[in-house]
Amino acid sequence: MQRYKGVSISDTPTQRKSASTVKTNFIQNILVQLDRRFPKSATDLVAAFAVLGLGGIEFIPADELDTFxxxxxxxxxxxxxxxxxxxxxxxxxxxxxxxxxxxxKLLAEMALVLPIHTADVERGFRAQNVLKTAFRNRLASDKLNTLLVLRAEGPHWKEFEYGKALKKFRNKKERKIFCTTAAKK
Incomplete structure (x- = not known):
């Protein structure tokens, strides 16, 4: 006889067999109840709803699309x-x-034009993080967008023609000039 936390515990082969029988009956009863509550037809129906997720449609051959x-x-x-x-x-x-x-058919066509990698997106986020730093956290979204487009599409700063840009700026008639309200009076 053994003791556990001050309680006597007896262990005989008959008690072990009885406990094993009770455990087996309990598990079998749970399985019967699960089958009764969730029949195969119901689980198949739930699995059928997964079709609306359309995962994997971009990788099927065109001849199999009609029956997908x-x-x-x-x-x-x-x-x-x-x-x-x-x-x-x-x-x-x-x-x-x-x-x-x-x-x-529409989703299969769309899958053909979607990018198969995220490098462009990652490059865009990297450019945004370079432009919008902690010191420039109030940068308006339209300005940020313009700077991102210039960074992605514009010439490298070493190739940029600053003189030409300055002439264009000087010749522009409507120009916003930064000044205080006291200077206007």
Whole structure:
């Protein structure tokens, strides 16, 4: 006999077998209840909704696009597209099939023009972080956008023609001149 925190514990082979039987029956009962509450048809229906996420559509060959996940859409149409007694259909089966076909083709075409890497985005954030520092935290979004476009599209500062820019600035008629209100009076 052993003791645990002042309590006597007896351990016999009969007690172990009884505890094992109780544990096995408990687990089997849980599995039966789970199967009763969540039948395979219900889990298949939930899995069919994943089709609306459209993951992986950009990697399928064109000849397989026409049938891409049609079985999942058929399952959803069967559940929500037919009258069942007093319950009316939630969707029109023919319209849903047509929309699904158009959506698949549109998304497949869009996937062809989307970038397959994030380097451009990362480069843009890096440029923004260089321009908008802690000391320039009040930089207006339109100014920041202009500076980002110049940084991305404009010439390198070593190649920039400052004289030409100065002449253009001088010849411009409408120019904002920075001055205080006291200087205006």
């Amino acid at each position: 996940r049609d079985d999942k859409i058929e399952m959803l149409i069967e559940k929500y597209g037919e009258d069942k007694g007093e319950q009316k259909a939630h969707i029109n089966a023919l319209e849903t099939k047509g929309e699904w076909l158009r959506l698949k």
